[in-house]
Amino acid sequence: MGWLSRHLRRRALARSLIPxxxxxxxxxxxxxxxxxDGDERRRLREQASLLIADKRFSAAGGAAVDRASVLAIxxxxxxxxxxxxxxxxxxxxxxxLYPDEFLRPQEEVDDAGVVHVFRDILAGExxxxxxLVLSLADVAASGQCDGFNVVVHEFAHKLDMQNGDANGxxxxxxxxxxxxxxxxxRQAYDDLCARVDRGxxxxxxxxxxxxxxxxxxxxxxxxxxxxxxxDESYPAVYEQLRAYYRQDPRTRLARR
Numbered sequence: 674m675g676w677l678s679r680h681l682r683r684r685a686l687a688r689s690l691i692p693x694x695x696x697x698x699x700x701x702x703x704x705x706x707x708x709x710d711g712d713e714r715r716r717l718r719e720q721a722s723l724l725i726a727d728k729r730f731s732a733a734g735g736a737a738v739d740r741a742s743v744l745a746i747x748x749x750x751x752x753x754x755x756x757x758x759x760x761x762x763x764x765x766x767x768x769x770l771y772p773d774e775f776l777r778p779q780e781e782v783d784d785a786g787v788v789h790v791f792r793d794i795l796a797g798e799x800x801x802x803x804x805l806v807l808s809l810a811d812v813a814a815s816g817q818c819d820g821f822n823v824v825v826h827e828f829a830h831k832l833d834m835q836n837g838d839a840n841g842x843x844x845x846x847x848x849x850x851x852x853x854x855x856x857x858x859r860q861a862y863d864d865l866c867a868r869v870d871r872g873x874x875x876x877x878x879x880x881x882x883x884x885x886x887x888x889x890x891x892x893x894x895x896x897x898x899x900x901x902x903x904d905e906s907y908p909a910v911y912e913q914l915r916a917y918y919r920q921d922p923r924t925r926l927a928r929r
Contacts, residue, residue, distance in 0.1 A: 682723070689726040691718055691744065699744035703816035705897055706752060708925035717755055721747035729767045731804075736772040742809055749816055749824040752897060753832065756919035761832050767804035774808050797823040799830035801838055818926065820878075820899045829893035833886060841885030849916050857909035862888045864907075876902055897922050 691699075696718045700706055709717065724747045732738045746768065754761060774796050796811040811823040833839040841862075845854060866882045868875050881891035895903040896914045900923035904911040915921050 682719075685723055685726055686719055689722050691722045691725070693718075695740070695744060696721075696748075699741065699748055702741075703745065703748060704818045704929075705816040705822065706748065707818075708922075708928040713755060717748060717751055720751035720754060724751055724762065727762070727766070731767055731769050733769050733806075734771040736770045736809055738770050738809070742770070742812055745812055745816065746807065746824055749822065750828045753825060753828055753893070753918060761835055762828075765800075765803055765805070765831075769804050769806045770812075771806065771808050773810040797827040799827045799834065799839070801834050805831060816898075818898050820895055820902065822894045822898050825894045825897050826890045829890040830886065833889055839886035839889075841887075841889035843889070843917070845917065846919075849913075853909075854913050854917075857907070857913045858885065858888065861892075861907040861910045876906060893918075900926060 700714065700717075706717070721744070725743060730738055730743050730746075750762070796808045798806040800806075805827050807823060807827060811821075815822040815824050830839050833841065833843045836842075836844050841858060842854070845851060862882070862885055865875060865877060865879075865888070869879045869882050877895060878891050881888045892903060892907070892910055893914065896911065896918070900911070900921075903914075904923050911923075
């Protein structure tokens with residue numbers, strides 16, 4: 674890994690490596706990790722250990738934060754970065770955990786200039802340069818290969834924010850083509866928006882049409898949780914995510 678010198682990484686892991694029994698138990702509770710081979714499991718354990726050591730897990734709203742929840746978050750967050758050489762979760766320190774969905778005040782200005790104040794109900798939130806917020810109830814529901822994963826969703830936003838505000842266009846690897854990414858995502862986003870606008874049923878959560886940033890986060894969930902669905906719905910997007918995450922979960926999960 675280029676994000677820590679070999680010497681510093683060894684020292685950090687000597688202090689904080691997740692015990693094998695804890696890792697194995699957490700791994701077994703997450704079907705989304707099925708099919709990872711021995712080397713991948715080793716690297717996931719090391720990355721998750723370093724994430725836990727690097728981040729502060731803070732309770733809010735009366736949450737009771739236990740070790741199992743911390744491990745579930747770390748393992749799924751590091752599934753995204755398993756084959757990414759440079760550490761993309763730098764520059765922020767805190768993960769805030771609520772017991773359940775939480776409220777966020779919002780303001781919108783309409784075309785007439787009138788300010789409307791309301792509150793969103795959220796399962797998670799990512800702030801540029803700031804903390805990542807999660808609902809523990811939704812963390813517990815994630816990783817079951819049913820298409821929903823708040824951990825993947827919010828950490829995908831963090832990947833997107835490496836080059837500024839989330840816009841559905843994270844920094845790509847040198848062997849990826851910007852035009853291919855842009856074309857694949859624009860066409861799929863426009864198609865999904867059109868389907869939602871005419872009231873059609875969509876296999877992918879309509880929330881993905883909120884913005885290109887939310888589309889990237891939602892299809893990242895689908896990519897890891899129900900990859901066959903994404904590959905069949907938007908194969909060009911699947912191929913771009915396969916190149917970006919350097920993983921093929923459709924093939925991996927078929928080995929379960």
